[in-house]
Amino acid sequence: MAKHLKDLPAFEEAKQLDDAYVMHTYGRLPVEFVSGSGAELVDSNGKVYLDFLAGIGCASLGHADPVVAEAVKAQLDRVWQVGNYYYVENRGELARAISDLLSTTTDEVGHVTGSTGSVWKTFFANSGAEANEGALKVARRWGERELGGAAGIISARQSFHGRTLATLAATGQDVFHKSFGPFPDGFSSVPLNDIDALTAAVDAGGACAVMLECVQGEGGVWPADLDYLRAVRALCDERKLLLVIDEVQTGFFRTGAPFSFQLAGIEADVVSMAKGIASGFPTGGVAARGVYGDLLVPGDHGSTFGGNALAAAAGRATVEQLVARDMGEHVIAAGNHLAERLASLPHVVEVRGRGLMRGAQFDLPIATPLVDAGLEAGLVLNHIGDSILRFLPPLVVTEEQIDTMIDRLDQLIFKLT
Numbered sequence: 001m002a003k004h005l006k007d008l009p010a011f012e013e014a015k016q017l018d019d020a021y022v023m024h025t026y027g028r029l030p031v032e033f034v035s036g037s038g039a040e041l042v043d044s045n046g047k048v049y050l051d052f053l054a055g056i057g058c059a060s061l062g063h064a065d066p067v068v069a070e071a072v073k074a075q076l077d078r079v080w081q082v083g084n085y086y087y088v089e090n091r092g093e094l095a096r097a098i099s100d101l102l103s104t105t106t107d108e109v110g111h112v113t114g115s116t117g118s119v120w121k122t123f124f125a126n127s128g129a130e131a132n133e134g135a136l137k138v139a140r141r142w143g144e145r146e147l148g149g150a151a152g153i154i155s156a157r158q159s160f161h162g163r164t165l166a167t168l169a170a171t172g173q174d175v176f177h178k179s180f181g182p183f184p185d186g187f188s189s190v191p192l193n194d195i196d197a198l199t200a201a202v203d204a205g206g207a208c209a210v211m212l213e214c215v216q217g218e219g220g221v222w223p224a225d226l227d228y229l230r231a232v233r234a235l236c237d238e239r240k241l242l243l244v245i246d247e248v249q250t251g252f253f254r255t256g257a258p259f260s261f262q263l264a265g266i267e268a269d270v271v272s273m274a275k276g277i278a279s280g281f282p283t284g285g286v287a288a289r290g291v292y293g294d295l296l297v298p299g300d301h302g303s304t305f306g307g308n309a310l311a312a313a314a315g316r317a318t319v320e321q322l323v324a325r326d327m328g329e330h331v332i333a334a335g336n337h338l339a340e341r342l343a344s345l346p347h348v349v350e351v352r353g354r355g356l357m358r359g360a361q362f363d364l365p366i367a368t369p370l371v372d373a374g375l376e377a378g379l380v381l382n383h384i385g386d387s388i389l390r391f392l393p394p395l396v397v398t399e400e401q402i403d404t405m406i407d408r409l410d411q412l413i414f415k416l417t
């Protein structure tokens, strides 16, 4: 028997088919991962990597978590998809667990302090972009009902909200608006952390919602100031605008708190989520608080697959495990350790982010070569632009694994500079 998958001719052939027949919208790195466990991935040669990307922020409990795998396997043998006209097992439990997490209060670091007692209702979708589409509909319904038809959505520069046309319109980066227009109307963006700019945009009239990431991920790991978030909350209250927080990347303990808006001691009105919700099973959702949770009624919105039985099983098991394993406390400690160690590296001029969502800013354009060299050295790294490395490890990553990664990265930086 061949020792590794790569020795099998069938594997080589499958790779060629992938090259020839899959639409390549992502640049592909020269490695084939075939299995994983915790924060480790294994390639087709049996080489083990420390993973600091987690499937782009999804495998929070680590790869192939056995409890989640069991829950999905049990569901696989019963029923997968019945359609949203019907009750779906585990979905109510998942939605209640999400509501409990959304109503949690924390201090500025993420330690849990209590609960707001709010009840949140979730619409389940399949991805982050789709979750945001749902959020936009909730906001526009609010504008129709309460704000004389105001439909404007104000987002932040450098934000990222997805690849559908409306979520691209909401994304405050010009680079994403060069093709594929015309985009839906009613979107504008203002600089993050500038409350005067946001107030002026609101004063211009026509807005129904402000939409923000509390830590911008794809834009380069830029955190919103907590005071800014409080001021945004006050502005939205004063003008009756909905505060929509995109927690697709930051949600489910990525920043230490269950959701990143909680670090500012505020409540959001509408929250979109995806990546960390179901350990990598394609799932997303939009939750709305109190009366906002009843703005969409039958016929307003839908998704054939959204929240199906497999997704609900994966999501429920994931969220319950995150809570049972007290993941927030682990993330706070491991995140601080990661930030401290990153700051000690040569050529790192700034470390940004919160919890286990960190960006290291280099004073040289070495981020891309570091990602390539990282693979050689058994590290899965990710870069944003030429000079930022972004770290989104599985939340279960240990301090020892962080130290090993930092030691290897230190050597790579030395070699490349």
Ligand SMILES: Cc1ncc(COP(=O)(O)O)c(C=O)c1O
Residues within 6 Å of the ligand: 127, 128, 129, 130, 132, 160, 161, 162, 163, 213, 217, 218, 246, 247, 248, 249, 250, 274
């Ligand atoms: C903050 C944020 N919103 C939305 C999205 C889009 O999610 P998806 O790729 O699942 O559609 C992403 C993806 O990276 C994201 O980081």
